[in-house]
Amino acid sequence: MPDDDGGAPERRSPRKRADARRNEETLLRAAAAAFVASGVDAPVRDIAAKAGVGVGTIYRHFPTRADLVVAVYRHQVEACVEAGPALLAGNDSPHAALVQWVDHFVDFLVTKHGLAEALRSDDATFQSLHTYFLDRLVPVCADLLDAASAAGEVRSDVEALELMHAVGNLCIGSGRDSRYDARRVVALLLRGLRAGREAA
Amino acid sequence: MPDDDGGAPERRSPRKRADARRNEETLLRAAAAAFVASGVDAPVRDIAAKAGVGVGTIYRHFPTRADLVVAVYRHQVEACVEAGPALLAGNDSPHAALVQWVDHFVDFLVTKHGLAEALRSDDATFQSLHTYFLDRLVPVCADLLDAASAAGEVRSDVEALELMHAVGNLCIGSGRDSRYDARRVVALLLRGLRAGREAA
DNA sequence: TTGATAAGCGGAACAAAGTTCCGTATCGTC
DNA sequence: GACGATACGGAACTTTGTTCCGCTTATCAA
Numbered sequence: 001m002p003d004d005d006g007g008a009p010e011r012r013s014p015r016k017r018a019d020a021r022r023n024e025e026t027l028l029r030a031a032a033a034a035f036v037a038s039g040v041d042a043p044v045r046d047i048a049a050k051a052g053v054g055v056g057t058i059y060r061h062f063p064t065r066a067d068l069v070v071a072v073y074r075h076q077v078e079a080c081v082e083a084g085p086a087l088l089a090g091n092d093s094p095h096a097a098l099v100q101w102v103d104h105f106v107d108f109l110v111t112k113h114g115l116a117e118a119l120r121s122d123d124a125t126f127q128s129l130h131t132y133f134l135d136r137l138v139p140v141c142a143d144l145l146d147a148a149s150a151a152g153e154v155r156s157d158v159e160a161l162e163l164m165h166a167v168g169n170l171c172i173g174s175g176r177d178s179r180y181d182a183r184r185v186v187a188l189l190l191r192g193l194r195a196g197r198e199a200a
Numbered sequence: 201m202p203d204d205d206g207g208a209p210e211r212r213s214p215r216k217r218a219d220a221r222r223n224e225e226t227l228l229r230a231a232a233a234a235f236v237a238s239g240v241d242a243p244v245r246d247i248a249a250k251a252g253v254g255v256g257t258i259y260r261h262f263p264t265r266a267d268l269v270v271a272v273y274r275h276q277v278e279a280c281v282e283a284g285p286a287l288l289a290g291n292d293s294p295h296a297a298l299v300q301w302v303d304h305f306v307d308f309l310v311t312k313h314g315l316a317e318a319l320r321s322d323d324a325t326f327q328s329l330h331t332y333f334l335d336r337l338v339p340v341c342a343d344l345l346d347a348a349s350a351a352g353e354v355r356s357d358v359e360a361l362e363l364m365h366a367v368g369n370l371c372i373g374s375g376r377d378s379r380y381d382a383r384r385v386v387a388l389l390l391r392g393l394r395a396g397r398e399a400a
Numbered sequence: 401t402t403g404a405t406a407a408g409c410g411g412a413a414c415a416a417a418g419t420t421c422c423g424t425a426t427c428g429t430c
Numbered sequence: 431g432a433c434g435a436t437a438c439g440g441a442a443c444t445t446t447g448t449t450c451c452g453c454t455t456a457t458c459a460a
Contacts, residue, residue, distance in 0.1 A: 179362060187392075
């Protein structure tokens with residue numbers, strides 16, 4: 001997780017060289033652009049070329065592709081994390097808060113070409129991406145789910161992890177086929193989550 | 201779609217050479233084994249080696265990976281196609297038939313390492329795999345869905361194509377993480393499909 | 401049985417992408 | 431300005447997919 005510059009210069013002198021910090025910035029911008037243009041699988045060479053650096057420089061700053069992807073999307077993921085408690089506080093119904101939060105997450109995912117796919121890939125390259133998303137988002141989702149469950153609004157036999165996986169999966173391929181809309185099927189899933197007396 | 205041998209020798213003589221038919225058989229077996237061992241992404245070289253043929257022979261018989269995958273799983277997909285009408289006939293409730301049919305499909309998908317992923321991949325290599333599955337299964341699903349809808353058992357605003365996409369997506373990653381069970385979330389989705397007077 | 405010929409085969413060769421490594425250039429400091 | 435540490439660039443190597451063509455072999459007619 002690259003992070004070290006700007007702010008208060010820490011004791012000792014582990015501060016990165018100026019050119020390194022500059023390159024990291026440049027790379028982040030180039031990667032973001034490449035991700036929009038070609039998805040999160042954009043070839044390393046392309047990103048390097050766009051940033052005007054050698055491929056070695058990418059690997060030095062972001063050892064795995066997941067590191068780069070996380071760095072690019074960190075802000076938005078964190079925004080999602082913060083949205084959870086806010087929605088819970090701003091809604092009378094925890095279920096409504098959950099629905100809105102999930103919508104927010106889906107909006108984020110479907111607009112990031114290839115990200116949902118990467119999240120579910122079993123490629124080792126993306127393992128830590130997967131881990132990061134789950135580490136940050138599952139606890140938030142669990143809070144929402146617990147609240148809704150406590151209010152008797154949703155079934156209590158579904159775990160946050162499972163729900164997040166399901167929602168992430170449903171986002172795959174959204175945008176490639178206009179007849180498939182992730183938002184619609186996610187809504188269906190959440191509807192199935194509603195507490196119901198009716199058996200299976 | 202390789203298919204031409206055995207049975208009645210057709211007029212003219214477009215019958216394949218014996219060694220070619222033999223190789224096709226061998227390849228199919230080798231591929232099936234490789235798919236089980238390493239998923240449907242098993243390297244072409246590995247499959248060729250396992251079958252004791254050159255890579256050229258694979259490409260001659262199965263020009264794209266999708267052709268090979270379809271050939272390996274055709275029987276099971278067709279079984280799924282035939283199960284549709286049978287279930288509809290054998291159940292009083294079309295909704296129950298739909299649920300059983302989807303379960304059947306999910307069982308098939310989750311036991312084929314990497315197949316669900318391949319189905320959703322936007323890789324051009326798998327385009328025709330995607331097409332084959334949809335061509336065969338969507339009509340069956342549509343019949344079940346229509347019947348259930350006509351019986352007032354499910355919402356009428358969901359298309360078969362969308363449902364199949366969703367179910368396929370939900371199968372991704374099942375088996376990699378014991379905390380995620382495709383069957384469970386698919387059941388949730390189908391529950392959300394139930395006709396309901398409750399809004400939202 | 402034996403050629404002739406078309407069908408089929410093998411695998412070298414090429415291409416695309418990821419990843420590593422090290423000689424060289426640059427930064428920051430004394 | 432010199433020097434050590436840091437960072438850079440990109441050639442080289444790896445893996446996997448894909449193509450191509452000279453060689454082999456099955457088939458068939460004579």
